[in-house]
Amino acid sequence: MAEHDYVVVGAGSAGCVLANRLSADPSVRVLLLEAGGSDRNMNVRIPIGFAKQFRTDLDWAYTAEPDSNLIGRSMFLPRGRCLGGSSSMNAMIYMRGHRHDYDTWASELGAPGWSYDEVLPVFKRSEANTRLGEPYHGRDGELAVTDPVWVSKLAQRFVAAASQAAGVPVTDDFNGAEQDGAGVVQVTQRRGRRWSAADAFLHPVRERPNLEVRTGAQVRRVVVEGGRATGVQMLDGAVERARREVVVCAGAYNSPQLLMLSGIGPADHLRDTGIEPLVDHPHVGAHLQDHPMATLTFQCPEALTLFDATHPRYLAEYLLRRGRGKLTSNVGEAGCFVRIAPDAPAPDFYVYFGPAYYFDNGFRTYPGHAFTIAPSLVRPRSEGAVRLRSADPRDPPAIHLNFLSTREEMDSMVAAVRLAREIAGTAPLSHSAGTNIDPGPGVASDEQLEAWVRAEAQHVYHAACTCRMGPEDGGVLDEQLRVRGVDGLRVADASSFPRVPGGNTNAPAIMVGERAADFILGNVPAPAQPAGATP
Ligand SMILES: Cc1cc2nc3c(=O)[nH]c(=O)nc-3n(C[C@H](O)[C@H](O)[C@H](O)COP(=O)(O)OP(=O)(O)OC[C@H]3O[C@@H](n4cnc5c(N)ncnc54)[C@H](O)[C@@H]3O)c2cc1C
Numbered sequence: 001m002a003e004h005d006y007v008v009v010g011a012g013s014a015g016c017v018l019a020n021r022l023s024a025d026p027s028v029r030v031l032l033l034e035a036g037g038s039d040r041n042m043n044v045r046i047p048i049g050f051a052k053q054f055r056t057d058l059d060w061a062y063t064a065e066p067d068s069n070l071i072g073r074s075m076f077l078p079r080g081r082c083l084g085g086s087s088s089m090n091a092m093i094y095m096r097g098h099r100h101d102y103d104t105w106a107s108e109l110g111a112p113g114w115s116y117d118e119v120l121p122v123f124k125r126s127e128a129n130t131r132l133g134e135p136y137h138g139r140d141g142e143l144a145v146t147d148p149v150w151v152s153k154l155a156q157r158f159v160a161a162a163s164q165a166a167g168v169p170v171t172d173d174f175n176g177a178e179q180d181g182a183g184v185v186q187v188t189q190r191r192g193r194r195w196s197a198a199d200a201f202l203h204p205v206r207e208r209p210n211l212e213v214r215t216g217a218q219v220r221r222v223v224v225e226g227g228r229a230t231g232v233q234m235l236d237g238a239v240e241r242a243r244r245e246v247v248v249c250a251g252a253y254n255s256p257q258l259l260m261l262s263g264i265g266p267a268d269h270l271r272d273t274g275i276e277p278l279v280d281h282p283h284v285g286a287h288l289q290d291h292p293m294a295t296l297t298f299q300c301p302e303a304l305t306l307f308d309a310t311h312p313r314y315l316a317e318y319l320l321r322r323g324r325g326k327l328t329s330n331v332g333e334a335g336c337f338v339r340i341a342p343d344a345p346a347p348d349f350y351v352y353f354g355p356a357y358y359f360d361n362g363f364r365t366y367p368g369h370a371f372t373i374a375p376s377l378v379r380p381r382s383e384g385a386v387r388l389r390s391a392d393p394r395d396p397p398a399i400h401l402n403f404l405s406t407r408e409e410m411d412s413m414v415a416a417v418r419l420a421r422e423i424a425g426t427a428p429l430s431h432s433a434g435t436n437i438d439p440g441p442g443v444a445s446d447e448q449l450e451a452w453v454r455a456e457a458q459h460v461y462h463a464a465c466t467c468r469m470g471p472e473d474g475g476v477l478d479e480q481l482r483v484r485g486v487d488g489l490r491v492a493d494a495s496s497f498p499r500v501p502g503g504n505t506n507a508p509a510i511m512v513g514e515r516a517a518d519f520i521l522g523n524v525p526a527p528a529q530p531a532g533a534t535p
Contacts, residue, residue: 004031004212006520007232007242008249009219009258012085013506014493014513015249016197017126020142021517023211030211031240032202033232035218035250036081039088045193046318048309048327051362053089054078062253064399069382071454076361077399078461079251083215084196086251087506090461092187092194092330094145096123097501097508098179100346109498110471111479118525122514123175123507126200129186136176142200143510144190148333150325151184152355154304154371154432155333159183161429162336162351165422174337174503180347182336188506189330192323197510220393222246222262222489224278229489235393245488247516252463252495256285256386257397259467259476264486265388273388279485283476285397287468288384289500291350291460292403293376294413294453296420297357299434300369306331306356307369331356337378337502338419340412344379346502349416351375351423352460359438361458370437373424375416376460378502381406386466403457413457414449462505467495480519481512492516 008019011034019032041058043049054076055061062077080086099116106115124138130146133139162182163170171181188195205211219232223239231241248255259265263278265285270277308314309326317325331354337347352374357366384402389395404410417439424433435441439452467476467483475498477483481490494509501508518524 003241003243004029005242005244006030007240007246008032009232009246010034010085010248010250010254010493011083011198011202011213012080012249012251012493013087013197013509014516016084016201017510017513018247018249018492018516019211019213020201020205021514022520023205023208026208026210028210032211032213033217033219033240034083034213034215036083037215039083039196039198041082044082044084044088044196046327047092047187047189047192047194047330048306050089050091050330054361058082058089060253060396062396062399064401067401067403069402069404069454070457075401075459077253077459077463078361079253083202084198086461087188087197088194090506091332092189093332093504094175094186094188094507095503096175096511097503098346101499101501105469105498110475111469111498113479113524114469119511119515122511126510126514132173132176136173142204143188143197144195144200145186146189148184148187148189148330149192149323149328151333152304152306152329154300154355154429155184155353157429157432158334158353158373158423161426162353162423165426166336166338166351166419168336168338174335179337179502180339182334184334185330185332187330189328192318192328218393219258220261222248222258222264224262224264224486228487242488245490245520247520248489248491249493249513251493252288252466253386253397253399255491255493255495256466257388259284259483259491260388261391261393264483269387274391275388281476281485283468283470283474285386285466286383287465288386288399288401288463289380289465290401291376291378291462291500292380292409292413293352293374293458293460294417294420294456295359295372295374295438295458296417296424297359297366297370297372297437298424299437300371300432301434302432303369304355304432305369305371329355331358336423340415340419346379348377348379348412348502349375350378350503351416351420357437366437371432373420375413375420377409377413377416380409380500382409383465401459403459404453410450410453413453414446417449417453460504462494462500464494464497464500464505467491468498469496470498480524481516490516490520
């Protein structure tokens, strides 16, 4: 039986940075446990290959429960299952969300200390941006953030067309002063290869003698004794002791699953599943959010897409010219933040652009050049839930998405689909846009568009909020990520967000990992005073 000071469960976006920061003190012993294996794989390393990981050993490959709002469909839910977690599988878009997201966390959602002004320095600390600097960007961190090595001509045409059709400026920084705008995204890559949280925070410190990283190590439950987390039990029954704390960083599906398997969760549900409740926590697994997305695809009469990217000459170019050419594309090359609701306090949609036919997670293919315009609702109100299917930790959790459950959300999705078509019909993109493949041109009325959204909408892989921070009567975690009712236990990952930010979720998960380290190490500035408050 080994003893460590800290046991971190899950080597994903948050877990990698946390393990790095905690083990920076050589007197502290850290154990990082990862259920998956190594990240040495071409489809991890070469950016365009991310979707080739789906349904392989690198993927938890979950399936959601049938969703009655989506004609009973069960969506495919990929999650990274190797060092780096989902940051080894994602589309590498570097996006933090809007100031409004974090200010709302702090002022309305019971997470004081998490306002934009308080989290901005933490984002900057992790970041090694190759172009942008102060006041919004860091250059000296470990997470490589860069302009893409290769951008399709179509992406540039999309930017011009989207700016015009949506009435937003062209931007070269979605993480700067203003989010509204159309532009090419920055990506977490270095020299044309993916730069995951493992590349940034874990591999460079693997030799530290006080950091033990174990792969193929799935945790079955947190051991709680006398109200305190004292360690974790592995699938084979072995126990790993934590002298100080256990930190769960297993992601938005697995962190609540692990808490519930440990007896921390809604008591009735736990009893129904045959688990003796230790702490009755109705909010564990609740409040699941993700960003619903509609993927419109268009034929392209010009050979300007990624359709031919599998040709060996592009692999040769990539390998011989050290990370150049089409294979460095993250597919989601450009986008546009826009406000569809007239009173939206921040952009309510992000419209993805990819110079490729990307439908049904890449499983459906098209035999020719095509591109995708995919509006996603970035401030959804619907909430789903993660529940246990059984007390067996090898069983996947039951994931109820409950997407688009309100009239307002559905109406705004239909309006966003219309905007996507308008963008495709605006010069200069219109010159490259042929038939609208999905939905077909005959799908035109509001009723038809709504039916199509229900039949085909997807998510953007941004699962969050299932162990959210919040007030005593609504949050699983306090504002320092501590699980209420259990000492020595924190959850730090995308499940900790009080509400899903209006942007992608890798950078925010890394920021949460950074902050978890700050809280544990006692490096915490006092929360900012609300405007107008007397000190
Ligand atoms: C296909 C895809 C594309 C995406 N594209 C983008 C994008 O372009 N930009 C962006 O910002 N975000 C993107 N995301 C989302 C983003 O990557 C995630 O939100 C983020 O990585 C989540 O970080 P996390 O730390 O919460 O969890 P994860 O990174 O998922 O880490 C959880 C880790 O815990 C491990 N684990 C789980 N259970 C156990 C257990 N019981 N015992 C031990 N280990 C366990 C997992 O194997 C995993 O390694 C994408 C995600 C996916 C899947």
